[in-house]
Amino acid sequence: xxxxxxxxxxxxxxxxxxxxxxxxxxxxxxxxxxxxxxxxxxxxxxxxxxxxxxxxxxxxxxxxxxxxxxxxxxxxxxxxxxxxxxxxxxxxxxxxxxxxxxxxxxxxxxxxxxxxxxxxxxxxxxxxxxxxxxxxxxxxxxxxxxxxxxxxxxxxxxxxxxxxxxxxxxxxxxxxxxxxxxxxxxxxxxxxxxxxxxxxxxxxxxxxxxxxxxxxxxxxxxxxxxxxxxxxxxxxxxxxxxxxxxxxxxxxxxxxxxxxxxxxxxxxxxxxxxxxxxxxxxxxxxxxxxxxxxxxxxxxxxxxxxxxxxxxxxxxxxxxxxxxxxxxxxxxxxxxxxxxxxxxxxxxxxxxxxxxxxxxxxxxxxxxxxxxxxxxxxxxxxxxxxxxxxxxxxxxxxxxxxxxxxxxxxxxxxxxxxxxxxxxxxxxxxxxxxxxxxxxxxxxxxxxxxxxxxxxxxxxxxxxxxxxxxxxxxxxxxxxxxxxxxxxxxxxxxxxxxx
Amino acid sequence: xxxxxxxxxxxxxxxxxxxxxxxxxxxxxxxxxxxxxxxxxxxxxxxxxxxxxxxxxxxxxxxxxxxxxxxxxxxxxxxxxxxxxxxxxxxxxxxxxxxxxxxxxxxxxxxxxxxxxxxxxxxxxxxxxxxxxxxxxxxxxxxxxxxxxxxxxxxxxxxxxxxxxxx
Numbered sequence: 001x002x003x004x005x006x007x008x009x010x011x012x013x014x015x016x017x018x019x020x021x022x023x024x025x026x027x028x029x030x031x032x033x034x035x036x037x038x039x040x041x042x043x044x045x046x047x048x049x050x051x052x053x054x055x056x057x058x059x060x061x062x063x064x065x066x067x068x069x070x071x072x073x074x075x076x077x078x079x080x081x082x083x084x085x086x087x088x089x090x091x092x093x094x095x096x097x098x099x100x101x102x103x104x105x106x107x108x109x110x111x112x113x114x115x116x117x118x119x120x121x122x123x124x125x126x127x128x129x130x131x132x133x134x135x136x137x138x139x140x141x142x143x144x145x146x147x148x149x150x151x152x153x154x155x156x157x158x159x160x161x162x163x164x165x166x167x168x169x170x171x172x173x174x175x176x177x178x179x180x181x182x183x184x185x186x187x188x189x190x191x192x193x194x195x196x197x198x199x200x201x202x203x204x205x206x207x208x209x210x211x212x213x214x215x216x217x218x219x220x221x222x223x224x225x226x227x228x229x230x231x232x233x234x235x236x237x238x239x240x241x242x243x244x245x246x247x248x249x250x251x252x253x254x255x256x257x258x259x260x261x262x263x264x265x266x267x268x269x270x271x272x273x274x275x276x277x278x279x280x281x282x283x284x285x286x287x288x289x290x291x292x293x294x295x296x297x298x299x300x301x302x303x304x305x306x307x308x309x310x311x312x313x314x315x316x317x318x319x320x321x322x323x324x325x326x327x328x329x330x331x332x333x334x335x336x337x338x339x340x341x342x343x344x345x346x347x348x349x350x351x352x353x354x355x356x357x358x359x360x361x362x363x364x365x366x367x368x369x370x371x372x373x374x375x376x377x378x379x380x381x382x383x384x385x386x387x388x389x390x391x392x393x394x395x396x397x398x399x400x401x402x403x404x405x406x407x408x409x410x411x412x413x414x415x416x417x418x419x420x421x422x423x424x425x426x427x428x429x430x431x432x433x434x435x436x437x438x439x440x441x442x443x444x445x446x447x448x449x450x451x452x453x454x455x456x457x458x459x460x461x462x463x464x465x466x467x468x469x470x471x472x473x474x475x476x477x478x479x480x481x482x483x484x485x486x487x488x489x490x491x492x493x494x495x496x497x498x499x
Numbered sequence: 500x501x502x503x504x505x506x507x508x509x510x511x512x513x514x515x516x517x518x519x520x521x522x523x524x525x526x527x528x529x530x531x532x533x534x535x536x537x538x539x540x541x542x543x544x545x546x547x548x549x550x551x552x553x554x555x556x557x558x559x560x561x562x563x564x565x566x567x568x569x570x571x572x573x574x575x576x577x578x579x580x581x582x583x584x585x586x587x588x589x590x591x592x593x594x595x596x597x598x599x600x601x602x603x604x605x606x607x608x609x610x611x612x613x614x615x616x617x618x619x620x621x622x623x624x625x626x627x628x629x630x631x632x633x634x635x636x637x638x639x640x641x642x643x644x645x646x647x648x649x650x651x652x653x654x655x656x657x658x659x660x661x662x663x664x665x666x
Contacts, residue, residue: 225628
């Protein structure tokens with residue numbers, strides 16, 4: 001059944017238009033991912049509006065192509081100029097750059113590309129195996145369980161955000177409030193509209209993401225872009241002979257990295273940065289020559305790149321099965337699905353199995369094209385890094401405005417996007433994480449709707465939660481996640497006093 | 500040195516605390532002022548549309564107050580050090596100018612059409628940034644004119660002509 005659906009969708013997506021969109025997405029993803037300062041999240045947020053007019057299957061193919069390619073793109077600047085293009089490539093530079101310095105830049109890029117492709121395949125396999133099973137399990141969930149899932153997701157996403165958990169949670173709570181703007185779903189009463197007709201329609205996820213991850217980033221970088229350019233010189237690209245043979249010798253590292261990345265990526269909020277750090281540490285621990293790490297060890301490039309790419313499949317699991325975004329990138333991707341009338345969650349598997357299959361097929365096509373285009377473009381990689389930053393920033397700022405406008409052809413969305421751009425910049429100035437705001441907007445309505453339904457079911461009492469072991473487990477874990485960062489320093493202080 | 504660090508942290512906490520407290524105050528006031536919303540509280544098994552907002556706002560307000568208090572305590576411990584000088588004021592000025600120019604863009608688009616407005620938005624920014632990056636004034640102006648036209652035309656082609664966005 002799944003094979004038939006997949007075959008049908010490969011045929012649809014492999015149409016000339018589908019291939020052209022995927023190629024365009026891969027090209028844009030590699031270029032934007034390679035540019036320092038443009039993260040995968042930002043790349044996806046600013047390119048999201050291009051997908052509005054597309055058929056849902058083609059839109060997801062285009063966006064997955066950008067996503068997959070930008071993850072590989074991040075390693076290019078990490079290897080060639082020692083600046084990671086994306087946070088997930090932060091570990092790749094430790095051994096990639098020394099390899100490039102030693103005249104093996106092309107070999108390091110080839111290793112990164114091959115590892116990225118293999119990792120992506122492992123992530124896809126995990127997604128295809130685990131997602132239907134998890135969705136079937138989530139089908140048994142009722143309102144109390146979904147309330148607990150929303151609370152757990154919010155807490156976990158705030159926990160994994162940089163900085164303090166409590167501040168992350170407070171930003172998430174602001175996101176929950178943003179999700180309540182407009183008419184209440186159950187009573188049709190307006191809330192937080194401040195008498196404005198614009199706010200009656202609520203806050204859409206897409207202008208929030210464009211403002212928070214696009215415009216706020218441009219605001220951060222526009223000042224530094226006005227200072228004299230001091231971009232490091234990229235390492236020259238040598239001829240890489242025997243790259244494949246050399247990569248094959250690292251097959252164990254690639255498989256280990258892929259497995260770690262896929263499993264960690266599947267934990268909501270864990271994200272690729274944690275996956276690559278663990279994959280690198282594990283590889284170093286298992287190596288017979290740990291002293292080579294940090295000086296140009298091939299395994300030091302292969303394992304984290306495989307983990308980085310395989311975490312994509314992992315992060316898609318909670319998004320597709322529970323409607324909980326795995327990280328900021330999947331939150332943006334979720335915005336696109338909602339724009340196309342697809343609500344991620346267990347019902348997606350029951351109501352739109354064809355669309356789920358098109359995600360698998362789109363992912364596979366994106367991986368294949370990234371591999372092909374990555375090898376074809378390898379000799380021009382240093383050119384990408386020469387694109388002047390200021391040119392890019394001005395273009396992105398314009399793209400943010402047009403993108404926000406094109407959601408509903410309304411100026412209101414442009415001003416909402418501007419508001420969140422400014423808020424994102426303020427959060428950055430106060431060292432507060434911005435991503436929980438998006439998570440709150442997604443999970444807030446899920447939380448409120450299910451909490452109220454649960455209380456109606458329980459006739460106004462909270463016993464419904466006590467009667468559900470899954471809900472109790474998730475709520476207890478959420479409480480632990482909040483309490484742990486507060487209690488740990490206290491326990492350490494008590495222990496130090498005892499000593 | 501440690502006292503100065505404590506003072507900086509304290510000012511950041513005060514700013515954070517104020518942000519959360521003010522937002523909670525504004526949103527809380529909007530709920531409590533709305534009698535139709537508050538009247539739904541405690542009626543029947545559905546806790547009503549004001550229930551969760553009040554809980555969330557209460558938590559944000561409480562969190563904001565605690566952070567604000569922590570900031571004030573640390574400020575006192577630092578010997579009431581004055582606010583730190585703003586790091587990179589030029590960067591914030593650029594960010595502010597960017598937001599202001601973007602806010603003007605819809606007005607310009609209404610008046611001149613999207614293509615001209617986008618060129619008018621992009622050219623001064625490209626010229627200024629290009630000049631500041633050390634390209635020389637004449638070169639920066641030339642590049643700015645060319646690239647502003649190119650960016651405007653490309654966006655017009657993609658969004659207006661291909662995607663039919665009524666800009």
